[in-house]
């Protein structure tokens with residue numbers, strides 16, 4: 001009997017419900033529902049619209065009913081680090097504040113007064129991003145301690161949606177590793193660290209791993225939707241799910257290309273050496289207790305903001321075409337500069353950077369877009385060099401997955417700049433990884449190796465070779 005699984009993949013710019021099932025050894029997908037996601041200003045905070053996002057999940061499930069589809073399971077993945085806190089009556093004490101909110105400004109430095117940076121990295125192996133959960137919680141402790149005193153439950157965003165679906169509370173492993181509060185070796189909450197920071201340990205839940213069946217829908221939801229299903233934990237960190245769907249059984253460098261660019265490799269143990277710290281790599285948790293040794297690069301957020309600055313007048317495809325036409329324009333910014341995390345106006349910020357560094361100043365949409373893409377390609381090349389230096393080996397190929405793999409100009413740029421073969425696709429890698437984790441839990445797929453073989457057979461992957469010869 002064919003099993004049908006629904007992946008709910010909510011990235012920073014869009015969410016989607018995608019139905020997946022196996023047919024003649026291939027993975028088939030059907031997009032059921034797609035919706036926009038964005039950060040809004042609520043009072044003095046930048047927040048996600050958690051209630052709206054949950055309603056969109058229900059809207060997607062209702063569409064299944066209308067289509068006569070009764071899925072066997074659902075799995076939810078979203079962006080990392082962000083969370084909600086519930087009180088003793090399981091009511092939210094906080095909005096779903098976004099990692100782009102300035103409340104964490106200066107918090108990393110305050111935490112380093114309690115635990116030195118090197119020790120924090122040795123224990124957690126997590127990259128230093130100013131918005132990590134540890135700094136968000138420390139900000140709440142410093143500025144609104146009464147919130148933390150009342151908090152009885154810490155749920156990351158996917159955990160929270162799972163709770164709303166099932167009434168069950170759990171923290172999922174791949175996502176909680178992004179908090180920088182989990183010990184990289186024990187894979188448990190680091191209670192000594194929490195004590196050191198004065199954050200109450202009791203609000204954290206048991207850490208459960210991908211492929212766990214959390215439960216079924218609450219009765220009122222079964223009545224509302226007209227059917228029940230199993231709620232399964234995929235890798236609830238979206239990048240954790242994306243990496244599962246990298247269509248390559250052998251080792252490769254992946255770039256999960258969406259709002260963020262996450263560039264790295266899959267590894268079997270945490271790498272917390274000084275060089276990894278200096279290059280700010282992370283050891284986020286993967287499925288089957290693998291490690292995702294990667295680093296965040298600002299990503300296509302920059303072109304999303306450029307597009308918004310142009311009042312969404314141009315599609316992403318048009319911006320790529322404009323960039324191609326601006327082939328002679330050359331200026332490169334450091335995309336990982338915090339100034340690009342949430343500038344008032346991304347175009348102006350890019351122009352200011354070019355003025356400050358004595359470079360040509362982009363004026364047309366094509367010049368701005370080309371500057372973004374050239375700058376991303378350079379940052380990818382730097383990361384590739386850092387990975388090869390740390391692993392003391394050369395990687396032959398790069399797999400680009402996610403929405404950004406549709407950017408053929410950037411794919412070719414990556415091949416040219418890194419002098420490596422670039423394989424682009426699948427676009428919906430995150431949803432695919434989410435679905436195969438559910439199908440493994442439902443005993444439809446045996447293991448990761450089989451999953452990747454199925455993904456490779458099922459989806460188109462485009463190859464890009466460096467235009468200049470590869471010199472060893």
Ligand SMILES: Nc1ncnc2c1ncn2[C@@H]1O[C@H](COP(=O)(O)OP(=O)(O)O)[C@@H](O)[C@H]1O
Pocket residue numbers: 010011012013014015257258259260300301303304316317320402403404405406407408
């Ligand atoms: N047709 C296209 N051509 C070029 N780039 C595209 C195209 N469609 C989407 N993109 C890129 O993909 C990005 C969205 O990727 P996605 O993985 O959906 O993001 P997220 O999961 O972070 O919301 C967009 O910001 C855009 O830059």
Ligand SMILES: C[C@H](O)[C@H](O)[C@@H](O)C(=O)COP(=O)(O)O
Pocket residue numbers: 010011012013078079080081099237238239257258259260261262296
């Ligand atoms: C803030 C985190 O680093 C971010 O969530 C990143 O880990 C991630 O997964 C982004 O996924 P997108 O699909 O939003 O690019």
Ligand SMILES: [Mg+2]
Pocket residue numbers: 010011012238258259402430
């Ligand atoms: Mg995504």
